[in-house]
Amino acid sequence: MTARKGSSKESKGKVVRRKRREMKVKTVEEAKVGVFLSDCGGQIAKILDFEALTNFVKTVPGVALVARGSEFWRGEGLKTIVDAVKTKKINRVVVAETIPKISEIAIAKAVEEAGLNPHLVEVLDLKDHCAWPHRNTPREATEKAKAMLLAAIEKAKLLEPVEKAEFPALKSILVIGGGIAGMQAAEDLADMGFQVHLIEKEPFLGGLAAKAVRFFPTDDCAICIQSPATDLKTVTQTSRKCVYRSGFSEIPNLSVLTNAKVVKVEGGPGNFKVTVERKPRYVDEKKCVACDLCTSVCPVEVPDEYNAKLIKRKAIYINKPLVYPPAYAIDAKACKFHECAKCVEVCPTKAVNLDQKTEHVTLNVGSIIVATGFREYDPSVIKEYHYGEYPDVITHLELARMLDAFGPTGGVPVKPSDRKPAKRIVFVQCVGSRDRRWNPYCSSICCMISLKHATLIKEAYPDADVTICYIDIRTTGREHEYYYEKAREMGVKFVKGRPSEIIHDPATNTLIVEVEDELLRRLLELEADLVVLATAMVPSEDAKELAQILGIELDQDGFFKEYNAKLRPTETKRRGIFICGGAVFPKDAPTASLHAHSAAVKAAKFLMNGKIVKDLKVAVVNEDYCGNCQFCPVTCPYNAITLEPKGDGHFVAKVSELICEGCGVCVGTCPVGAIELRHLKPSQISAQIKALLSINGTSKPLVLAFSCSECGHAAIDSSGMGMMSYPANVRVLRVPCTGIIQVQHILEAFKAGAQGVMVVGCKPDGCHYEVGSQKAQKKVEMAKTLLQACGIEPERLEMFNLVFIEGDKFAEAAKAVTERVERLGLLQLA
Ligand code: SF4
Numbered sequence: 001m002t003a004r005k006g007s008s009k010e011s012k013g014k015v016v017r018r019k020r021r022e023m024k025v026k027t028v029e030e031a032k033v034g035v036f037l038s039d040c041g042g043q044i045a046k047i048l049d050f051e052a053l054t055n056f057v058k059t060v061p062g063v064a065l066v067a068r069g070s071e072f073w074r075g076e077g078l079k080t081i082v083d084a085v086k087t088k089k090i091n092r093v094v095v096a097e098t099i100p101k102i103s104e105i106a107i108a109k110a111v112e113e114a115g116l117n118p119h120l121v122e123v124l125d126l127k128d129h130c131a132w133p134h135r136n137t138p139r140e141a142t143e144k145a146k147a148m149l150l151a152a153i154e155k156a157k158l159l160e161p162v163e164k165a166e167f168p169a170l171k172s173i174l175v176i177g178g179g180i181a182g183m184q185a186a187e188d189l190a191d192m193g194f195q196v197h198l199i200e201k202e203p204f205l206g207g208l209a210a211k212a213v214r215f216f217p218t219d220d221c222a223i224c225i226q227s228p229a230t231d232l233k234t235v236t237q238t239s240r241k242c243v244y245r246s247g248f249s250e251i252p253n254l255s256v257l258t259n260a261k262v263v264k265v266e267g268g269p270g271n272f273k274v275t276v277e278r279k280p281r282y283v284d285e286k287k288c289v290a291c292d293l294c295t296s297v298c299p300v301e302v303p304d305e306y307n308a309k310l311i312k313r314k315a316i317y318i319n320k321p322l323v324y325p326p327a328y329a330i331d332a333k334a335c336k337f338h339e340c341a342k343c344v345e346v347c348p349t350k351a352v353n354l355d356q357k358t359e360h361v362t363l364n365v366g367s368i369i370v371a372t373g374f375r376e377y378d379p380s381v382i383k384e385y386h387y388g389e390y391p392d393v394i395t396h397l398e399l400a401r402m403l404d405a406f407g408p409t410g411g412v413p414v415k416p417s418d419r420k421p422a423k424r425i426v427f428v429q430c431v432g433s434r435d436r437r438w439n440p441y442c443s444s445i446c447c448m449i450s451l452k453h454a455t456l457i458k459e460a461y462p463d464a465d466v467t468i469c470y471i472d473i474r475t476t477g478r479e480h481e482y483y484y485e486k487a488r489e490m491g492v493k494f495v496k497g498r499p500s501e502i503i504h505d506p507a508t509n510t511l512i513v514e515v516e517d518e519l520l521r522r523l524l525e526l527e528a529d530l531v532v533l534a535t536a537m538v539p540s541e542d543a544k545e546l547a548q549i550l551g552i553e554l555d556q557d558g559f560f561k562e563y564n565a566k567l568r569p570t571e572t573k574r575r576g577i578f579i580c581g582g583a584v585f586p587k588d589a590p591t592a593s594l595h596a597h598s599a600a601v602k603a604a605k606f607l608m609n610g611k612i613v614k615d616l617k618v619a620v621v622n623e624d625y626c627g628n629c630q631f632c633p634v635t636c637p638y639n640a641i642t643l644e645p646k647g648d649g650h651f652v653a654k655v656s657e658l659i660c661e662g663c664g665v666c667v668g669t670c671p672v673g674a675i676e677l678r679h680l681k682p683s684q685i686s687a688q689i690k691a692l693l694s695i696n697g698t699s700k701p702l703v704l705a706f707s708c709s710e711c712g713h714a715a716i717d718s719s720g721m722g723m724m725s726y727p728a729n730v731r732v733l734r735v736p737c738t739g740i741i742q743v744q745h746i747l748e749a750f751k752a753g754a755q756g757v758m759v760v761g762c763k764p765d766g767c768h769y770e771v772g773s774q775k776a777q778k779k780v781e782m783a784k785t786l787l788q789a790c791g792i793e794p795e796r797l798e799m800f801n802l803v804f805i806e807g808d809k810f811a812e813a814a815k816a817v818t819e820r821v822e823r824l825g826l827l828q829l830a
């Protein structure tokens with residue numbers, strides 16, 4: 001087990017003081033609870049006996065006021081609460097209200113304006129958690145409502161104010177990756193007024209898009225972006241522009257560093273200190289006028305990787321005309337440096353500097369966007385296709401270079417072996433993808449790339465014989481199916497089958513593709529001048545290293561993992577770090593561009609105020625108890641905990657108030673109870689356990705259900721909303737995440753009278769706090785073992801993983817657990 005030690009250097013939040021009255025609440029005043037009972041517009045008055053509830057609440061110590069109404073979260077009802085806080089000096093507010101989440105927000109806002117800390121409010125749902133599911137047993141429902149109200153009041157009495165803190169946030173952003181997504185995000189943010197640093201590991205911007213030449217489905221040039229708003233010449237004329245002619249480099253608050261990579265990141269959200277290593281270019285970008293004199297004298301020639309090694313370039317080179325930056329670069333692996341120095345002599349602007357050294361640049365930024373793209377899989381590992389062995393077996397990117405008019409063959413597809421035009425071309429789909437030996441996933445864009453290249457060839461050379469061997473052709477995007485139809489109409493042939501072998505006939509210098517046509521059920525031997533492999537698209541080479549430096553996760557395929565694929569597709573688990581484009585998964589240009597816009601908006605939203613404001617609903621460590629066990633730092637799903645030295649050789653856990661999400665997973669992990677949540681103390685959990693189990697009022701044994709505030713609670717809500725019945729002996733205690741639950745909470749419930757205990761959380765792979773549900777399951781297993789050792793049936797305890805739409809499953813589970821504990825008989829604790 002390893003834990004981060006003292007690496008947190010993030011800025012400390014400045015606590016925003018609320019009105020001083022709260023301090024009195026905490027230190028001097030006794031809790032004066034106001035209880036506001038809503039019958040939800042009369043909806044539940046026929047089920048719950050509100051007279052009995054009112055009389056009951058009045059008897060609870062600490063209750064200073066009870067009010068009844070139809071709704072308390074708006075209008076006159078809300079005014080009643082505000083008035084009670086202002087004039088009757090109520091300092092804890094308990095509201096039984098419908099739609100608790102919305103109610104809670106409105107009530108908390110109102111009480112704050114009235115001068116009370118908004119976290120001294122407790123809202124409970126008597127409709128969906130009591131009246132509706134128990135409508136057939138109104139008397140039992142009323143007794144359960146009493147228990148729920150008592151639990152809310154007892155918790156409210158123990159509530160403590162939670163402060164708000166402000167953390168400074170720099171309005172500057174680092175974008176890593178100068179491909180289409182990185183450039184688009186950088187341009188968006190610079191246009192919005194942020195200071196943007198765009199870094200690219202290669203000497204030139206453009207990434208894969210620059211090499212790919214054209215994009216489907218429009219067949220237009222790949223390397224265009226939405227024009228910068230700051231480019232006055234273009235903004236009124238067109239919505240997109242070639243990046244080389246877009247004014248991109250002239251956006252005032254955008255700086256571009258090429259040959260650069262991130263080597264270290266310190267600090268935290270809003271204040272990252274990033275160390276960037278910049279390899280020498282050996283040519284001063286500001287002085288170089290791209291006159292090309294240097295290449296004419298340079299004696300060194302090497303295969304040009306940018307152009308699929310089909311031609312050679314000099315040791316000093318530029319990718320192609322109009323590339324950014326428009327300055328030459330020296331290939332350090334090829335250059336003879338001072339042995340030669342001919343370029344130095346010939347350069348008219350003295351731009352060449354062979355003594356340039358690697359530099360380290362420090363960038364202070366508020367957030368980071370990762371747009372490092374993807375790359376082609378190296379198919380040479382797939383022995384049956386002989387890539388790297390037969391020169392005429394190439395990849396799509398290599399074909400793209402041939403189809404570029406600026407490319408090595410001037411736009412003509414040729415056989416690399418003899419440079420003769422390729423007339424018979426076979427494309428092989430899913431090379432290294434959808435294949436468990438290499439990459440199990442579908443790379444999603446390779447079918448369209450093959451269709452694009454096939455149609456481009458047929459357009460230029462109608463007599464060319466073009467065949468695509470496929471497993472299935474996937475054309476799921478808008479206009480993509482028309483693209484497929486167009487290819488068929490142009491005479492592109494399709495063979496359903498994955499080729500088993502590519503053979504080279506040396507006598508004719510012809511390739512033979514062996515494939516079984518699955519539709520016609522016959523073996524084919526397709527003769528080809530050129531075989532193009534539609535390879536898998538895989539994560540960029542440095543993805544793993546960069547993820548480690550940034551402290552963010554990769555998915556099972558090695559791409560950067562988003563926080564939530566559906567709702568937070570450009571965020572990562574580390575606040576302030578965003579991802580977009582092909583770094584997340586292979587994408588076509590429109591989708592990468594869309595993703596980049598989204599990441600830019602998220603980053604802008606994060607920093608736009610120049611500060612991050614948050615309620616300090618976070619974990620706190622009691623240093624006197626912390627035993628330096630290192631459990632919590634490795635357990636926290638957000639890496640919010642570091643170990644700080646105490647000076648005596650010991651370390652204590654320290655929670656970052658900025659990063660902590662307040663889930664409580666660490667609380668459930670700490671073996672000595674040294675860490676707790678500000679907004680849910682152990683005493684509040686115990687008080688609720690006792691209160692919920694102090695009144696039964698039914699003929700059935702009491703069951704306590706610990707539920708998380710997310711999917712678990714939503715499932716229980718939906719059970720009530722859907723009028724699904726379950727017995728009133730089942731009581732619910734809400735916690736932020738089931739990960740907070742400790743074995744002792746479960747034992748406490750049994751001790752307080754529960755005959756059965758349920759733990760209701762998210763699905764293990766859908767936990768809102770990543771690991772909470774899994775941790776809870778482990779705690780349940782441990783508690784079962786302990787129960788068994790004490791002679792108590794472990795079946796009395798069970799965990800359920802539900803989602804919102806599974807209210808019926810909660811109702812079934814509540815019934816099943818009740819019946820089970822009834823069968824087991826009364827639990828006798830010594
Ligand atoms: S110094 Fe290097 S880049 Fe310059 S001309 Fe000589 S080999 Fe070429």
Ligand code: SF4
Pocket residue numbers: 618619635636637638639640641655659660661662663664665666667
């Ligand atoms: S409450 Fe959750 S996010 Fe905060 S430190 Fe504990 S485990 Fe981490």
